Amino acid sequence: MSIFESGQSLDGPSVGEQVARFLGSVRGDPVARADLDMSRVLEELRALAPEPIEDLTPEAARRQPTPSDAVKALIEKTGLKGAPDGVVASDVRYPGAEDDLPARIYRTFGDGTPRPIVLYFHGGGWVCADLDAYDATPRAIAARTGAVVVSAHYRLAPEHKFPAAHDDAIEAYRWVIEEAEALGGDPSRIAVMGESAGGNLAINVAIAARDQGLPLPTHQVLITPVAGVDMETPSYQINEHARPLNKAMMGWFIGHALADAGAQEDPRLDLVGRADLAGLPPTTLITAEIDPLRWEGQALAEKLRAAGVAVNAVDFEGVTHEFFGMSEVVRDARLAQEAVARDLVAAFAADERGARVGRAL
Template sequence: MPALHPDVLAVLRAAREAGSRPFETQTPAEARAAHLQRARVLQSPGPWLPEVRDLVARSGEGPPVPLRLYRGGAAPESGLSPCLLFLHGGGWVLGGLETHDSLCRQLAHHLGACVLAVDYRLAPEHPYPAALEDGLAALRWLAAEAGALGIDRTRIAVGGDSAGGNLAAVLALMARDGDAPAVAFQMLLYPAVDLAMTGESYERFRDGLPLTAATMRWFIDHYLPPPLDRTDWRASPARAASLRGAAPALVLTCGHDPLCSEGQLYAARLEREEVRVTALHLADQMHAVLSMDRVIAPVGEVISFAAGILKRAW
């Protein structure tokens, strides 16, 4: 097993000393409060940006979807900026605009462009497909309102971390099939892409980390309770019949993460099916590392790298 970065070891030691409880031993409400508190401890406030404002995507087909727009850098000469539609992680049960505010600010800063964060509905109160429906509604609203927002509709990307990476990957396939507005790129940060939990890394990471096989089982049981089909590609994009024709991708994986093997296999399959993909593997890091920039030194450079890949794709 690869060695852990010293900063990660320090985070794990501090969590043990503080008596941090695994999410799966808590109620969803307790876990959400703990997750938000961890975010406040582990993340920096993020950089100042020229514009940060809350919006709402409204349609006649579903509930309003809260959004937050981040605009980084000066407006381009064309007057229109590219935009990353970002879907947060948290196992479809935790997280929201506040837990990922810092990461979205950093991405917008490094991109010198817009990031639109989606506050989708959470399980178990709103199980699958509610989160996906909200992500799709946000993407459709962004494409429709792009001009009014100063955004270039032809340079919209989708992205997210963990559960958000799952939603982004599904939206990218829907866009390929014409069931969602076109996207130019997909940024998949330690994504969950096969909810059948068959990856070999689930066997390696059963304890000692914030995210374990048991934690993922707890998340998935809330998101897709029986008898919902976990092999449907709209829940498990790795189960899609084909990935060919999807938008170019960045797939980031971490060595100490039960999602590691499925993310690596997804990146390999994208490449095999002739989708341009950049695969970045952080062997000494753990899941959700990009939300720990206050305490894990390399995080800022990784976020900058991810933004650089997207900027070049745009």
């Protein structure tokens, strides 16, 4: 349950908040453009005192407070008590490209009939984060759609350079197809979904499925995806010093994830410049105003449309990168989750109707 669904509300901006937002606007701080609920999450994150990860080793960066930690701190401060969401999570392992890797299965209670499946990949620049840091999104999608959601971890850089994560993501998709029935799912209704670097993995799974003759995902959901390699786009310029993601951090992620600069020419990374996007499944694509990746996400939506792919692209103003999983305290996150859930439910229903017609024939 969110603040909004519970009927609770946060107080209006304090004098201190008003002054901080005014001074931020004068200084050109992109965070000053954040909605009040979003800015309060950012203030909680600042209070947790994370060090700039671009100054850290990967090992130290992985120990830093995360936006999800800030959300938890804000929930504790407001005294919000969430209602049970009916979602049960269980940890398993799946065979990655080189070794078994962690995955988490999210299910709601039901009548035992096979359900659609959403294969989800978390963010973290291919260097940081894990299933716990990105627990909120798969949990919310399971609750809102009734689908079985599989959150698959993957090998991280720099210990495992590109394309290790991409190879693992494809193997996770193969595993979900093979184990769909054992997971309580319907192998004919599988969607892929990811946030940030995970959004890049999700669309590359769809591309690999097309190219390798695997069943194509029913739908793909790309949340603030990494879609290009140009760090001089308009959104990089205006959000150079944004939080929780900025230009210096993206440079740090890329520097650790790739073996050499030449890898940036790989179409799996330069989706907007080099990838063939024809024949991909219908797509929901979410972008955020205060995000260096906004421009490339919107460019990806246009390139998908030009390739003949049906796209529902929704841009949310006043929120930052990683806002999507913050529905308990950020109104636009709740609205974004509702939009994604509607698209997934509609896509799964259309596929189920098609399957029934096929069986009848």
